[in-house]
Amino acid sequence: xxYIVEMLNxxxxxxxxxxxxxxxxxxxKGEIHALLGENGAGKSTLMxxxxxxxxxxxxxxxxxxxxxxxxxPNDANVHGIGMVHQHFKLVHNFTVAENIxxxxxxxxxxxxxxxxxxxxxxxxxxxxxxxVDTSSLISDISVGMQQRVEILKMLYRDAEILIFDEPTAVLxxxxxxxxxxxxxxxxxxxxxxxxxxxxxxxxKQVADRCSVLRKGKYIGTVEVENTSVEKMAEMMxxxxxxxVVDKEDAKPKDTVLEVKxxxxxxxxxxxxVVKDISFEAKRGExxxxxxxxxxxxxxxxxxxxxxxxxxxxxILLKGNDITKFSVREKNNAGVSHIPEDRHKHGLVxxxxxxxxxxxxxxxxxxxxxxxxxxFDEIRQHAKKLIANFDIRSGKGPTTSARxxxxxxxxxxxxxxxxxxxxxxxxxxxxxxxxxxxxxEYIHKQLIAQRxxxxxxxxxxxxxxxxxxxxxxxxxxxxxxxxxEFDPKKTNENELGLYMAGSKRSEA
Amino acid sequence: MLSxxxxxxxxxxxxxxxxxxxxxxxxxxLFSERSGVVNIALEGIMLMGAFVGALTIKNLEINDxxxxxxxxENDFVPYVEVxxxxxxxxxxxxxxxxxxxxxxxxxxxxxxxxxxxxxxFNGDISDQEVNTIATSKTFKSISDSIQDVKTQRYAIIGxxxxxxxxxxxxxxxxxxxxxxxxxxxxxxxxxxxxAPAFAIFTARQIFETQKVTILRNYRITSVPLLGDIPxxxxxxxxxxxxxxxxxIAIFVIAVLVLYKTKWGLRLRSCGENPQAADSLGxxxxxxxxxGVMVSGALAGMGGVIFVLSFAxxxxxxxxxxxxxxxxxxxxxxxxxxxxxxxxxxxASMRVLGSVHTLIPFxxxxxxxxxxxxxxxxxxxxxxxxxxxxxxxxxRAAGEPYDPGKR
Numbered sequence: 001x002x003y004i005v006e007m008l009n010x011x012x013x014x015x016x017x018x019x020x021x022x023x024x025x026x027x028x029k030g031e032i033h034a035l036l037g038e039n040g041a042g043k044s045t046l047m048x049x050x051x052x053x054x055x056x057x058x059x060x061x062x063x064x065x066x067x068x069x070x071x072x073p074n075d076a077n078v079h080g081i082g083m084v085h086q087h088f089k090l091v092h093n094f095t096v097a098e099n100i101x102x103x104x105x106x107x108x109x110x111x112x113x114x115x116x117x118x119x120x121x122x123x124x125x126x127x128x129x130x131x132v133d134t135s136s137l138i139s140d141i142s143v144g145m146q147q148r149v150e151i152l153k154m155l156y157r158d159a160e161i162l163i164f165d166e167p168t169a170v171l172x173x174x175x176x177x178x179x180x181x182x183x184x185x186x187x188x189x190x191x192x193x194x195x196x197x198x199x200x201x202x203x204k205q206v207a208d209r210c211s212v213l214r215k216g217k218y219i220g221t222v223e224v225e226n227t228s229v230e231k232m233a234e235m236m237x238x239x240x241x242x243x244v245v246d247k248e249d250a251k252p253k254d255t256v257l258e259v260k261x262x263x264x265x266x267x268x269x270x271x272x273v274v275k276d277i278s279f280e281a282k283r284g285e286x287x288x289x290x291x292x293x294x295x296x297x298x299x300x301x302x303x304x305x306x307x308x309x310x311x312x313x314x315i316l317l318k319g320n321d322i323t324k325f326s327v328r329e330k331n332n333a334g335v336s337h338i339p340e341d342r343h344k345h346g347l348v349x350x351x352x353x354x355x356x357x358x359x360x361x362x363x364x365x366x367x368x369x370x371x372x373x374x375f376d377e378i379r380q381h382a383k384k385l386i387a388n389f390d391i392r393s394g395k396g397p398t399t400s401a402r403x404x405x406x407x408x409x410x411x412x413x414x415x416x417x418x419x420x421x422x423x424x425x426x427x428x429x430x431x432x433x434x435x436x437x438x439x440e441y442i443h444k445q446l447i448a449q450r451x452x453x454x455x456x457x458x459x460x461x462x463x464x465x466x467x468x469x470x471x472x473x474x475x476x477x478x479x480x481x482x483x484e485f486d487p488k489k490t491n492e493n494e495l496g497l498y499m500a501g502s503k504r505s506e507a
Numbered sequence: 508m509l510s511x512x513x514x515x516x517x518x519x520x521x522x523x524x525x526x527x528x529x530x531x532x533x534x535x536x537l538f539s540e541r542s543g544v545v546n547i548a549l550e551g552i553m554l555m556g557a558f559v560g561a562l563t564i565k566n567l568e569i570n571d572x573x574x575x576x577x578x579x580e581n582d583f584v585p586y587v588e589v590x591x592x593x594x595x596x597x598x599x600x601x602x603x604x605x606x607x608x609x610x611x612x613x614x615x616x617x618x619x620x621x622x623x624x625x626x627x628f629n630g631d632i633s634d635q636e637v638n639t640i641a642t643s644k645t646f647k648s649i650s651d652s653i654q655d656v657k658t659q660r661y662a663i664i665g666x667x668x669x670x671x672x673x674x675x676x677x678x679x680x681x682x683x684x685x686x687x688x689x690x691x692x693x694x695x696x697x698x699x700x701x702a703p704a705f706a707i708f709t710a711r712q713i714f715e716t717q718k719v720t721i722l723r724n725y726r727i728t729s730v731p732l733l734g735d736i737p738x739x740x741x742x743x744x745x746x747x748x749x750x751x752x753x754x755i756a757i758f759v760i761a762v763l764v765l766y767k768t769k770w771g772l773r774l775r776s777c778g779e780n781p782q783a784a785d786s787l788g789x790x791x792x793x794x795x796x797x798g799v800m801v802s803g804a805l806a807g808m809g810g811v812i813f814v815l816s817f818a819x820x821x822x823x824x825x826x827x828x829x830x831x832x833x834x835x836x837x838x839x840x841x842x843x844x845x846x847x848x849x850x851x852x853x854a855s856m857r858v859l860g861s862v863h864t865l866i867p868f869x870x871x872x873x874x875x876x877x878x879x880x881x882x883x884x885x886x887x888x889x890x891x892x893x894x895x896x897x898x899x900x901x902r903a904a905g906e907p908y909d910p911g912k913r
Contacts, residue, residue, distance in 0.1 A: 051786075053786075053910070072788060073785070073786055073787060073788040074788035077788060083786070085786065089780065089782055089783035089786045089787070090780065090783055091775075091776045091779045091780045091783055091784075092779060092780070092902070093779060093899070094772075094775070094776065094779070098772060099783075101772075102772060102773065102776050102783075102784070102787055102789075103773070103784070103787030103788050103789050104787070105769040105772060107768070107769050110768050110769070111767045111768055112767060112768060112769055112772065153787075268896065268897075
């Protein structure tokens with residue numbers, strides 16, 4: 001069988017770790033080859049090596065049977081390798097056309113030849129059904145179109161080998177469907193695709209073969225058709241994975257959080273980012289706010305937790321109006337918050353673990369005496385949480401938060417928030433960027449809190465999580481609540497339509 | 508008191524002369540920031556450009572004057588002395604270093620003298636300045652009367668030298684902020700503090716005073732042809748400086764480069780999303796170096812233009828024009844078209860502050876002169892406070908590029 005790209009025995013070391021340890025990847029012409037692995041398994045490193053961003057210590061790369069050396073993206077380009085990065089590499093205030101030609105410009109007397117470029121882009125966009133508006137600014141177009149721009153960028157450079165790095169993370173189910181179609185069309189035209197992902201359903205749907213990495217090591221390559229999802233998951237994690245979240249039916253009791261006609265205005269954009277939202281969260285249930293990123297969920301949570309100003313409306317906690325409370329007053333009144341961005345709002349990265357664990361309670365009697373911290377108590381507190389929540393770190397309580405892994409940083413935040421034993425727990429994308437094991441753990445903790453009689457408000461972008469963990473779902477679109485669902489009576493497709501704004505329930 | 512139209516004809520050229528260096532230096536800042544490097548060293552760079560440029564011009568002038576002096580003393584004066592004595596039976600002796608003498612001639616005598624003097628030196632001396640001397644009614648100071656192409660050539664040479672010095676000086680900032688990933692504010696501040704100290708020290712070593720005085724006047728009384736157009740000619744083509752027109756030309760070229768060429772496209776991408784540019788094989792470091800060097804060149808030129816149009820001498824300062832240019836950049840929202848308007852605004856404020864005695868309603872306020880001098884800076888504060896909300900600063904400006912960061 002003829003391989004178009006072969007990466008043989010690649011080893012790439014970073015100080016302290018082997019990101020790739022003797023990894024082999026062989027891509028056949030015209031196939032979709034999935035590269036599966038958890039976060040930190042070395043998928044991105046391997047692709048960066050192929051793309052010339054890193055130089056491997058060992059191993060060879062062959063393109064169309066010939067050994068090549070790729071030292072920068074230009075080399076990769078010459079060999080017809082193109083990549084759609086997970087975080088789009090687009091210049092926000094350039095037009096679509098400018099972004100596509102950037103770095104590959106045609107000029108006449110030193111001036112850009114834009115008309116020809118636009119014509120080529122339109123031809124490509126017709127051929128592969130990649131609808132874009134060449135004269136729009138990137139900041140004005142949807143995420144789905146931005147991705148099409150990224151794909152066109154590769155095609156414009158006549159790439160034959162296309163790498164998609166976690167392409168579906170930011171898309172709605174409908175956009176994902178569309179992307180899958182585009183990928184299949186591309187292979188029909190003779191392009192070869194490497195799809196990096198940790199979503200097994202997608203692999204099952206489009207990929208021909210699948211190579212698995214775990215902790216930098218190459219585990220194996222399988223034919224997707226003959227392999228079950230469970231089997232692939234096991235290869236990825238190294239043990240059996242429980243996909244179904246075990247939980248009993250919710251038994252909602254009295255209301256803990258009541259949000260009434262809440263509106264938040266962004267004064268810079270001059271528009272309401274949260275529009276007239278009302279809902280209640282009860283003890284013993286997990287209420288999930290679903291939606292595509294940037295539809296006001298962040299601002300909704302910021303309003304509830306006190307990080308942003310409420311323009312109008314009220315927030316009631318156990319019947320008391322806390323709308324105008326400060327962050328600390330809200331914390332003390334009984335709000336716990338696992339923030340969206342654990343580095344920005346969750347931890348002080350240069351503090352030690354034990355210091356991070358008392359960020360909201362250092363002023364309490366327990367931890368201070370006449371303004372001086374009681375370090376013994378703080379140490380004891382940290383040790384207790386480390387033991388109870390299995391937070392792993394190099395030096396225990398004194399480890400700097402920056403040096404901990406993402407999963408353990410998140411565990412530390414979860415431990416801190418749960419330990420405060422409040423009536424309301426707000427968890428914003430608590431599993432973002434975590435591997436399957438850590439996700440399982442966080443989900444169990446959320447359900448345990450619910451069963452302990454707390455109200456849990458979960459904000460999530462992952463539909464799997466939304467459907468598996470929550471007891472009630474509210475979909476937000478452009479700042480409005482557009483529908484409420486029972487997870488047992490809905491499915492990804494229905495939620496997707498609401499999330500994309502193409503459907504809404506009339507209130 | 509001047510009439511309204513006279514006032515306008517007086518103020519507009521002043522405003523234009525102020526606008527050009529401001530806009531040019533702000534455009535330099537734009538090149539640097541759009542490539543991703545914040546360059547508040549512009550004040551220092553401008554100052555260095557102005558200093559070396561002024562020094563160069565002064566040197567050219569002195570050399571030229573020496574040549575002239577020698578011709579004047581050895582050939583011209585003795586001939587004129589003899590000629591006057593023979594022709595008019597008058598004795599004149601020109602004092603050393605003084606080129607001024609009033610011969611008190613009638614028009615007919617004068618015309619004949621010119622004819623004879625010209626006839627005598629014709630062929631030998633084609634240099635225009637001699638003609639100029641000979642045709643003036645009285646022998647005036649040479650420096651004052653010379654307004655010719657050669658003199659303007661000195662201005663251009665001075666501007667080019669300023670650009671070169673700006674580039675060299677800006678390289679220090681580029682090295683610190685691009686290679687060493689230093690804090691760009693600190694690095695630039697160091698340069699800003701170094702520049703005046705260097706200028707004062709060097710000037711004192713050479714002239715025993717920190718002032719560098721430019722002897723000649725580089726003002727163009729009236730541009731040929733264009734100056735004769737009614738209204739427009741009076742407004743834009745009289746009493747102006749060649750450097751002003753040059754500045755406008757450079758501005759236009761720079762804008763074309765920024766928006767119409769491959770290099771401009773790449774430069775702008777580096778200031779917004781260097782990771783994207785890097786993934787497309789663009790060398791961020793090269794582009795940023797180029798961006799900072801262009802800003803150095805423009806600031807250096809701006810410095811010389813500033814000296815030529817405002818001060819007959821350079822006294823180790825550019826009056827905060829470099830900083831004002833940064834305000835222009837911000838008020839101009841990092842866009843060349845808006846920069847022109849911003850520069851016009853600040854320039855007008857500055858001119859208002861300095862010519863307040865001529866403007867009736869300002870004069871009636873009877874404020875302290877210091878208060879008028881504050882006008883441009885107070886306007887800066889107010890305008891920036893109001894407009895900064897919607898600023899479109901390049902997203903990556905000020906951040907050293909780190910390829911590992913996603």
